[in-house]
Amino acid sequence: MDKEEKKYNRLQWFLFVVLIPLLFTITIALIVLSFAGVNVMHASKSLADNIPFISKMTGSGDKNNKAAKEGSTDSKKELAQLEAGIKSKTAEVAKLENIIDSKDQEIQRSSAEKQQLENEIKDLNAAQADNKRAMKDIVTTYETMAPKKAAPILTKMPDDNAVKILSKIKAASLAAIMEQMQPADAARLTKKLTDFNQQQTP
Template structure:
């Protein structure tokens, strides 16, 4: 019995080996050679296979179903992309509106600053440069002392600082200075005469 089973198993193995070496391997080799020849001949084997396979009822239905699924997926992706683009456009529009609003606020602030500056300048009136204003004041003071009586001037000048008094006396006419010094006491007259002499030498 065991020997019979071994013989049967040996026969099956021999048949499989015969099928493998005599039928399957030559067939596979032949198919490979045919595919290579067709490919070098410029024939798209897979496209032709798809074309002929689509003519078969079950295969064509399977191919159509696959293409329909792919087309549906592609359409869904297109819809999603369009929705994303619309959302991005809305965000961009909102950002542009916010930017315009900020620019409007900046312009309004600039106008307000300009208005306040104009009001301030109007309230202050025309301004004279410090140097020019100082020189004008000095000329006015000199004119005032030129027309003032020597006695009155002699009473006021000693109340000033030595520098102010000398600056004033140096701008007055010589005869006016002499008349003022005559009305001063001897000490002040001597002091201012000495200071005027030093200023003249400098």
């Protein structure tokens, strides 16, 4: 009988000292929070979601996990799209670099061809200068040579060569050389010399 009374006294003590004041305090707190404008239901749900075993009971944890998975999937898709865009841009850059390299090679070839042509022009100009000097020396030789010796040499060489030399010889020396030629040779070379001088005149 005493044991039952002790158990009853303990339960009564727990009810009056712990449980009833706790419930009273929670009720007062909820009333105060409601008057303060706090959404008590929403706050209690958020609190329950953060407590592991309660969130499993309410199922909110599953929703959060599902949302997290969906967010992860969206992030993977965006990452894949970005990687594809980077690959595309990299391919375009490589293509442009190839075009630039091709253009550079064309420019180098053009520069080499230009340099080659310039060298050929220099060689031709040098050859022409040498020919002019050689022709000048030949003309000087025939002018200083006795007309009687020069005339037979000129008549025996090809007419084109003879005409080129005769066209450079001074008038006095030319007349003296022509006098030493046979009339037929003198007439032929005179005609060709006249035609040559007409062609040289612009």
